Amino acid sequence: MEKAAPPLPSERRLGSRVYKHSDILQRIPKQLRDYEIVLLGRKSKRPIHKWNERRFRADDPIVQEHLRRGGGYGIVCKGLAVFDCDSPRLEKAVERDLPPTLTVLTGGGRRHRYYKTDLDRKIILYDENGEHLGEIQAGGGCYVVGPGSLHPNGRRYEVVEDRPLAFLPASQIYEWIEKNGFRTSAHRLTPGDLERGEKEREEKEEEKTLTETKILEIVNLLKPIYREGYRDYIVYFLSGWMKKAGIPYEEAKKVIELLSENDEERKQRLYVLDRTYERAGNPPKKELKGKSGIQEIAEALLGEEQGLELIRKLEELLGRASPFKDSIFSLIDFQRKLYYVANPRKGIIARASERKDGIVYKELIAECCPTNITIYEDPLNGDRKFEVEFNGLVNKKIGPADLESIASQLRMLGVVKHRRLLEDALSSIITAFIRSGKAEIRRELEKPGFYYIDGELKAVKWQPEDFTKEDLRKALLFLIELREKWYAYLGERFTTVVKWGIIAPFSYAIKQIRGTYGVHFPWILLHGSSFSGKSSLGKLIRAIWNLPPDEKSAYHIDTIPRFAKIVSQHTFPVLINEVADILRKDEIKEIIKTSVETAFARGKYHQGTYIEQPALCPMIFTTNKTYPADDALLRRMLSILFTISDRRKKQEVGRFEREVLPRLYDLKYIGFFVFKKLAENPQSLRREWRELSTALLEEAFESAELEVPAWLSESHEGESLEDVDEIVNEDIRATLLSEVNMQYARHFREEAELDERIREVLDKDLLPWAHQKGDRILITTAVLRVLKDCGVDSLRSLAERFGWDYRVFKLGKSSIRAVGVALSDFIAFLGGGTEEESGQEEQNKQAQQAEREEREEREEREEREECESEGGISPEIVAKTRQLNQPEQDVCVVCGERREVRWASPRGFICADCRNKLLKAFVQARIHSLMERERGASRREILEEFVRYGEDFAEEAEIYCDLLGL
Numbered sequence: 001m002e003k004a005a006p007p008l009p010s011e012r013r014l015g016s017r018v019y020k021h022s023d024i025l026q027r028i029p030k031q032l033r034d035y036e037i038v039l040l041g042r043k044s045k046r047p048i049h050k051w052n053e054r055r056f057r058a059d060d061p062i063v064q065e066h067l068r069r070g071g072g073y074g075i076v077c078k079g080l081a082v083f084d085c086d087s088p089r090l091e092k093a094v095e096r097d098l099p100p101t102l103t104v105l106t107g108g109g110r111r112h113r114y115y116k117t118d119l120d121r122k123i124i125l126y127d128e129n130g131e132h133l134g135e136i137q138a139g140g141g142c143y144v145v146g147p148g149s150l151h152p153n154g155r156r157y158e159v160v161e162d163r164p165l166a167f168l169p170a171s172q173i174y175e176w177i178e179k180n181g182f183r184t185s186a187h188r189l190t191p192g193d194l195e196r197g198e199k200e201r202e203e204k205e206e207e208k209t210l211t212e213t214k215i216l217e218i219v220n221l222l223k224p225i226y227r228e229g230y231r232d233y234i235v236y237f238l239s240g241w242m243k244k245a246g247i248p249y250e251e252a253k254k255v256i257e258l259l260s261e262n263d264e265e266r267k268q269r270l271y272v273l274d275r276t277y278e279r280a281g282n283p284p285k286k287e288l289k290g291k292s293g294i295q296e297i298a299e300a301l302l303g304e305e306q307g308l309e310l311i312r313k314l315e316e317l318l319g320r321a322s323p324f325k326d327s328i329f330s331l332i333d334f335q336r337k338l339y340y341v342a343n344p345r346k347g348i349i350a351r352a353s354e355r356k357d358g359i360v361y362k363e364l365i366a367e368c369c370p371t372n373i374t375i376y377e378d379p380l381n382g383d384r385k386f387e388v389e390f391n392g393l394v395n396k397k398i399g400p401a402d403l404e405s406i407a408s409q410l411r412m413l414g415v416v417k418h419r420r421l422l423e424d425a426l427s428s429i430i431t432a433f434i435r436s437g438k439a440e441i442r443r444e445l446e447k448p449g450f451y452y453i454d455g456e457l458k459a460v461k462w463q464p465e466d467f468t469k470e471d472l473r474k475a476l477l478f479l480i481e482l483r484e485k486w487y488a489y490l491g492e493r494f495t496t497v498v499k500w501g502i503i504a505p506f507s508y509a510i511k512q513i514r515g516t517y518g519v520h521f522p523w524i525l526l527h528g529s530s531f532s533g534k535s536s537l538g539k540l541i542r543a544i545w546n547l548p549p550d551e552k553s554a555y556h557i558d559t560i561p562r563f564a565k566i567v568s569q570h571t572f573p574v575l576i577n578e579v580a581d582i583l584r585k586d587e588i589k590e591i592i593k594t595s596v597e598t599a600f601a602r603g604k605y606h607q608g609t610y611i612e613q614p615a616l617c618p619m620i621f622t623t624n625k626t627y628p629a630d631d632a633l634l635r636r637m638l639s640i641l642f643t644i645s646d647r648r649k650k651q652e653v654g655r656f657e658r659e660v661l662p663r664l665y666d667l668k669y670i671g672f673f674v675f676k677k678l679a680e681n682p683q684s685l686r687r688e689w690r691e692l693s694t695a696l697l698e699e700a701f702e703s704a705e706l707e708v709p710a711w712l713s714e715s716h717e718g719e720s721l722e723d724v725d726e727i728v729n730e731d732i733r734a735t736l737l738s739e740v741n742m743q744y745a746r747h748f749r750e751e752a753e754l755d756e757r758i759r760e761v762l763d764k765d766l767l768p769w770a771h772q773k774g775d776r777i778l779i780t781t782a783v784l785r786v787l788k789d790c791g792v793d794s795l796r797s798l799a800e801r802f803g804w805d806y807r808v809f810k811l812g813k814s815s816i817r818a819v820g821v822a823l824s825d826f827i828a829f830l831g832g833g834t835e836e837e838s839g840q841e842e843q844n845k846q847a848q849q850a851e852r853e854e855r856e857e858r859e860e861r862e863e864r865e866e867c868e869s870e871g872g873i874s875p876e877i878v879a880k881t882r883q884l885n886q887p888e889q890d891v892c893v894v895c896g897e898r899r900e901v902r903w904a905s906p907r908g909f910i911c912a913d914c915r916n917k918l919l920k921a922f923v924q925a926r927i928h929s930l931m932e933r934e935r936g937a938s939r940r941e942i943l944e945e946f947v948r949y950g951e952d953f954a955e956e957a958e959i960y961c962d963l964l965g966l
Helices: 021-025 061-068 088-097 170-179 191-204 212-225 231-244 249-259 266-276 294-302 304-318 403-412 419-435 469-486 492-514 534-544 560-567 586-597 650-659 661-680 682-686 689-703 721-747 754-763 795-802 823-830 835-870 875-880 912-931 939-947 951-964
Strands: 012-014 017-019 037-040 072-085 103-105 111-116 123-126 132-145 158-161 328-333 338-343 348-355 358-366 368-377 384-392 396-401 440-443 449-453 456-460 523-528 551-553 574-577 600-606 609-614 619-623 637-642 770-773 776-779 805-811 814-822 882-891 898-905 908-911
Touching (some): 037 061, 061 072, 072 088, 088 132, 088 170, 212 231, 212 249, 212 294, 212 304, 304 348, 338 358, 358 419, 368 396, 384 403, 384 419, 456 661, 456 682, 469 689, 492 523, 492 637, 492 682, 534 551, 534 574, 534 619, 560 574, 560 586, 560 600, 560 609, 650 951, 661 682, 661 689, 721 754, 721 823, 754 770, 795 814, 814 823, 875 898, 898 912, 908 912, 912 939, 912 951, 939 951
Parallel strands (some): 368 440, 551 574
Antiparallel strands (some): 037 072, 072 132, 123 132, 328 338, 384 396, 449 456, 776 814, 805 814
8 A cells, every 4th residue: 555645725625534635536547637527436347426416626625535535437428429339330430440549448348538528419339230349439428437437347447548638639539430320320310321311212202393583583583693603503592492402303403404514514513413323533621611591692683571581482492491501481471471580690680671682681679599400209198398409699509409499598698689589489499490490309118217109118218238147146135134044924915016016017008008098007005104114115126217206295296287297207217105185186096097007197288289108107105104094095006014023123224324325226127127027028918917927927037047936826915995094093993002001000019901001091091092081981182192103193084983972061160172982882892892702902001010119119219329429310211301492591409500401300300311311221120120120021012112102211211222232
């Protein structure tokens, strides 16, 4: 290990370590230090943060500390083109044709070649047979692992050619692609691809014809500007325009022959036409230096008004807008001859009218002009979004977005002069682009996930990784560890959630394949006790699919539009926490039912068009409250209940977070395996989901040469509404019975039957939530705090659950709203049904309480002796303290000092330090008292005892139980 140099005044301190800033910076090659940095995990290609939202500079102290600790980093490819070659053919082409530049040997044994560029998008390269050759990583939407970082296999990325970055323009990259005959991915078309597609489309269209009259009109239009010095440009632009418009060669030739009738270079003009129509030589270049199109020449020679009119008439005669940088016209009023005009030379959008002397501008709408338009059409619902490149006062690409959003951004940029006309003008001009063939229309899926298209299962914006048998084996061994160690308390419930999770991303594909209305794949509801692992199961499912955690609150789906937005973003499962309140809303329950059963969540009108929003993703709902009483909703859910016994202690949760969460993404190889198998046989998605998931996991274990565990055949069918009610009712009964027994054991010594114990604690008013009124018991809102872990959230729901009376009662001089129940019925309820059935159980508990009381007497004497130094205050008083709303300055009755006090007791104020000492002494004494019973007390019984006092009592009891080894 290198010895650290003495610290300098300029060095930065982070944490408790001093390091030399310049030394750490040297790990990033100087050629790359001006580019944005992404922080990656150690031996990982995955970012440790949302890299598209937060990026760093190389000299940022956060980056330096991250590298010092052994983390990796990525270089964002904005302004860079990094050639990542996966095949010898591509490697050879790069070495042969492209200039030398900074080159890095990757941990996987390939080479990254870095170039400066103006290319702004990633290009995936294929050969003629569709075999993948590699990628060109470019643009701000991607990054590459930087030199000096560790590959997952442990090898380091190393610079092998330390050269300056060579510049490689986008045009040269496209030419290189075409020269070598490489194909690109369908969603990243090069200009060559577009030209080939345009050519094929034109060949299929019926060729347009020019009548003799139209030919003469075209010639007469151009004669005034067909002058020396401009003739070659005009023939070039006109030939290209006619070819794009689908004009047959013979008719185009007549136009050029008549136009160049007295031209001494007539043969040269016809040769340009022949080259354009690919009848001689090579096609001419796409651009000529010095001129942008016929409009520029016409305006220079005839003036702007007549130049615009000439272009408009040519567009009308040829039936297509100019393919060059000439204005685009959209007729909006036949009678008044009004047009919207997009003029790229001036960089404006305007409204204009046609007059005898030409086109005259009326209103300036925006000081920017669309030059390139790409339309993204969603094949699922026909929704369209537009990506528009503007030139003018702003040179910016906006979108993909709807027209309203594009117009809003232009207004914010301050280039809009006529707000009322803007959206109408944009719509008309886009239509003109489409009609003239100048707009590119991409009909593709843009939402990530899995889809069944043309008989194949296709992944969109989700890339499976190659994996080995060892990778799969590691993932499955980790799954076994999770089931048999960390989630053993859930048993078949854990197994069922995992099975649900490996099919969940394909739920939309299942709807596509089956094509019928019905519950083909349920959503899942994890409900019940808190701290029982519900949310961690959602993270586990996301990790199987190599996705970051995506937890949302119920707020994100509490209205129809919000719900539709979430459910239509991708096909991967989404975790929604604390949904109890929104599941009471009828409109939300209805859209959930629709989304589970059909391919669409809802329909809406957007800018006059009816659009259906697809129901793509299944949802994982969690709540600490009980399930809503809705049988129809329950039938569409896999309901899994977590009881109080499933709660995990804080120490166990901490160990899980330290030891398990960092390894969760080892499970991703299970997801890669499942996708591979389902892609090979998409029709298997017609099988029942439990059966299919079990078969896939069994095949995975066999492929990894592991024994299939017995628990893999487990299946949890979920709880019915009746099952949930029964379990919750029993939790409520046990909780209230424990309260009665605890209070009786504190204050009475004699053994007694259940009914006597209940009468005694009621007679002494020892239950703050229950008061006796004649032969009835009145249960007040204080009971809700006692039943907080049982999912009871109101007195009304408690009364309705057991058929008790809920109304206003007179208690003393006050009127209160409470639950009323006959004393005999309450005794029978706490006894579990009948007095006979509960008698034996209560006798056993009374015997235990008697033993407890004997121990408490002795403990009380010991406590008094021990607390003499604490001002004569017994530790037992801590159970009767209450926290103040605001701390006060007063004398603590325990230590006698004037301090900041936060707690009040029957004896006076107590400071935090003294209360902690009393609490610790009280808890330890009580635990020893419980442990000295004849048969002892279990850890669970001890913790249930202290939960009733409060969370801090329970936490201290957990700590002391750990010390005792319970």
